[in-house]
Amino acid sequence: MSSTHLFDTYARMAVRFVRGEGVWLFDDQGERYLDALSGIAVCSLGHAHPQLAEALCDQAKTLWHTANIAHLPMQECLAAGLCAISGLDRVFLSNSGLEAVECAIKIARRHASAQHIEQPAILVASESFHGRSLASLSASGSAAIQEGFGPLVGEFIRVPFGDCEAATHAFRTHPNLVAALIEPVQGEGGVRVAPAGYLTHLRGLCDQHDALLMLDEIQCGMARTGRWFGYQHEPGLLPDVVTIAKALGNGMPIGACLATEKVAGLLPVGSHGTTFGGNPLACRVGLEVLAVMRSDHICERAETMGKRLLEQLQTQLSGHPHIVEIRGRGLMVGIEFDVDVAELKTRALHHKLIINVTRGRIIRLLPPLIVDETHIEQIVDTLAKVIEEHFADQAS
Ligand SMILES: *Cc1c(COP(=O)(O)O)cnc(C)c1O
Numbered sequence: 001m002s003s004t005h006l007f008d009t010y011a012r013m014a015v016r017f018v019r020g021e022g023v024w025l026f027d028d029q030g031e032r033y034l035d036a037l038s039g040i041a042v043c044s045l046g047h048a049h050p051q052l053a054e055a056l057c058d059q060a061k062t063l064w065h066t067a068n069i070a071h072l073p074m075q076e077c078l079a080a081g082l083c084a085i086s087g088l089d090r091v092f093l094s095n096s097g098l099e100a101v102e103c104a105i106k107i108a109r110r111h112a113s114a115q116h117i118e119q120p121a122i123l124v125a126s127e128s129f130h131g132r133s134l135a136s137l138s139a140s141g142s143a144a145i146q147e148g149f150g151p152l153v154g155e156f157i158r159v160p161f162g163d164c165e166a167a168t169h170a171f172r173t174h175p176n177l178v179a180a181l182i183e184p185v186q187g188e189g190g191v192r193v194a195p196a197g198y199l200t201h202l203r204g205l206c207d208q209h210d211a212l213l214m215l216d217e218i219q220c221g222m223a224r225t226g227r228w229f230g231y232q233h234e235p236g237l238l239p240d241v242v243t244i245a246k247a248l249g250n251g252m253p254i255g256a257c258l259a260t261e262k263v264a265g266l267l268p269v270g271s272h273g274t275t276f277g278g279n280p281l282a283c284r285v286g287l288e289v290l291a292v293m294r295s296d297h298i299c300e301r302a303e304t305m306g307k308r309l310l311e312q313l314q315t316q317l318s319g320h321p322h323i324v325e326i327r328g329r330g331l332m333v334g335i336e337f338d339v340d341v342a343e344l345k346t347r348a349l350h351h352k353l354i355i356n357v358t359r360g361r362i363i364r365l366l367p368p369l370i371v372d373e374t375h376i377e378q379i380v381d382t383l384a385k386v387i388e389e390h391f392a393d394q395a396s
Contacts, residue, residue, distance in 0.1 A: 013349055020047025023368050023375055025354065033352045036367040036379050040356065041187065041219045041332070044247040045292055046368040052250055052288050059284035067275055074283040081290045082258055085228040087238050090264035093278030094255040097218040097245035098131025101181075103257035103272060104214045104241045105135050108179035110266040111212055115178070121154075123170055123180040123211075125161035127189030127359075130181065130216055139181055141189065161186060162194055164201040171205045179212040179241075180205070184230025187219035190362040191327060191334025199234045206240070212263060214241035218255070222247035223293050223369055225330035226303030233329070250289050254282040293369075302369045305376060306330035309365065312380040322391065331371070335363040335383075344390055353382045 017033075019026040023046055025033045038044055045052065066072065079091035094100050105122065112120030124130075128141040137145050138152040146152060157174050159166040161182075171177055180202050186192040199215070206213040220230040221244045231237050240263045245255030255277075276282075293299070310333055313326050317335065324336040340360045348355045356364040367379065 013346065015349060022046040022048075023371055031352065033349070033354050034375060034378055034382070035354045036365050037354045037356050038247075038366050038368045039251065040246065041224055041366045042246045042249075043251050044222060044224065044298070044369045045250050045289060045296075046370045047251075049250065049292065051292055052285055055284050055288040056252065056281065059281050063280045065276070065279050065281070068273065068278060072278060072280060072283070074280045074287065075278045078278075078283045078286045078290070081287060082244075082256060085290070086242055086258050088242060088258040089261040090259050092257045092259075092264075092267070092272065093283070094245070094257065094274055095253045095276050095282070096131075096255045097243065098133045098136045098255075099274065099277070100218065100243035100245055100255040100257040101130045101136045101139070101216060102133055103267075104179075104181065104216075104243050105139065106272060107241060107257070107259065107263060107266050108181075108212055108214065110271070111263070112176075112178040114266065115210070117176055117178060119155065119176055120178040121157050121174055121176045122214075123167065123174075123177050123182075124156045124158050125182055125186070125189075126158055127161055127186055127192065128158075128181075128183060128216075129186070129188035130183075131218075161189070161192055162198050164198060167202055167205055171209050171211070175209075177209060177211055179214050181214045181216060183216045183218075183220060184233070185220035185225060185329055185332055187332070187364070187366075188358055190336065190359050191332055191364055193327060193329045194230075196234070199231055199239075200237055203237055203239070212240040214243070215239045216243050218243055218245045219366075220329075220332055222289075223299045223302050223330075224332050224366070226306055227299055227330075230329070248286050248289060249282055250285065252282050252285040254286050296370070298369050302330040305367075305369070305371050305373075306333065308373065309333055309367075309376050309379065312376060313383070316380055316384045317387065320387065328365075331365075331367055331369055333365040334358075335365075337361045337363075341387075341390065344386055347386045347390055348382065351382050351386055353379065353386070355383070 016028045017025045018028050025035050126141045130136040130139040135153040242258040322337045342357045342360050345357050358364045
C-alpha cells in the first residue's frame with residue numbers, strides 16, 4: 001500500500017478511509033470502523049458534522065482569502081470567542097499547532113530581549129511534544145524526533161514532568177529562564193496528567209522569576225479533558241500564553257496562540273505574520289466549532305463520557321499482568337503496558353476500531369467528544385478482546 005510519490009515519513013495502517021460520519025469511518029470496501037482517535041484529537045465533533053459542513057460551504061461561496069491586509073470580522077469574532085473561554089485577551093491565528101508554538105517561543109524571545117537577557121532559555125518537560133519545526137522539535141522531549149536534525153535551537157532546559165522540586169531547582173540554577181512551556185496533559189508523551197498543584201507551582205515560579213507561563217493545549221485543549229482547557233482544572237490559574245490547534249477546526253487547518261494583553265504587546269506591528277493564518281474559511285469553521293461545542297454542552301459530555309470510559313476500562317482490564325496504569329482526564333485516556341504493544345493498533349484495526357499506541361507501550365484513546373454510552377462500551381469490549389488475543393498469541 002506504499003505510494004510512489006509521497007515522502008515515506010509515516011508508518012501508515014493498511015486501510016484507505018474514504019468517508020466519515022459522526023464517530024464512524026468507512027473504508028473503500030464499505031467497512032465501518034469506530035474511531036477512537038479522532039485524527040489525533042482533531043475531529044472532536046465527529047466526522048462530516050452537518051453544521052460545520054454547512055458553515056464551510058456557505059463561507060466557500062462568500063470569501064476565502066484576503067491575507068491579513070485588512071480587518072477580517074470573522075477573525076475578530078473567533079478571537080473574542082477564544083478569549084471568552086480562556087480568560088486571555090489577545091489571539092494570533094495560525095494554520096497549525098507548531099506555528100502556534102513557534103509564536104509562543106518568539107514571544108519568549110521578545111520577553112528576554114526586553115529584559116536584555118542575551119542567552120534566554122525555556123523550561124520544558126521530559127516526554128513533551130510541541131511539534132516538528134526546528135524550534136518546536138528542539139522543545140520536544142523525544143530523541144527520535146530530534147535525531148539527525150541538529151544543531152537544535154537553543155536553549156531548552158528539560159525537567160521531569162510533574163516534578164515541582166525539579167522545576168524550582170531549574171529556576172534557581174538557570175537565571176536565564178524566561179518562560180516555561182508545558183502541556184497540562186501530555187499527549188504524545190503517553191497521556192500524562194499534570195499532578196494537582198503542578199501548574200500553580202509553575203505559575204508561582206514564573207511570577208517570582210519574571211518568566212512567562214506558556215501552556216501547550218494543542219491536544220488537551222478545546223473541551224477534550226472536560227473543561228475548555230486543561231489548565232482550568234487548576235482553580236484560579238491563568239497562564240500568560242496558551243497554544244491551541246487540533247480540535248479548533250475539527251479538521252480544518254487552524255491554530256492559535258492566545259496571550260494576555262501585556263504579553264501580546266511583545267509582538268507589535270511587523271514582528272510576526274502569516275499568509276494563510278486566520279483565513280476566513282478556517283475562522284468560519286472555528287467559530288462554528290465553538291458554537292456547536294457550547295450548544296451541545298461538549299465539555300460536560302467529555303467529562304461524563306471520559307469518566308465512564310476510564311471506569312469501564314479499569315473494571316475490565318485492571319489486574320492484567322502487563323498493564324501498569326490506566327489513566328486520563330476527560331476523553332484523553334491512556335493504558336500503559338510494561339512491554340511493547342505497538343502491534344495492538346493493527347489488531348484493533350482488524351476489529352474495526354481505530355486506536356493509537358504512543359511510545360510503543362501506551363494505548364492512547366482520543367475518541368470524538370460526541371461518543372455515547374454504546375460507543376464507550378464498544379471501545380472497551382473491543383479493546384479487551386484485542387488485548388486478550390495479543391497476549392494469548394504471544395504466549396503460544
Ligand atoms: C499535535 C501537537 C502539536 C503540533 O501540532 P501540529 O498541528 O501537528 O503542528 C504541538 N503540541 C502538542 C501538544 C500536540 O499534541
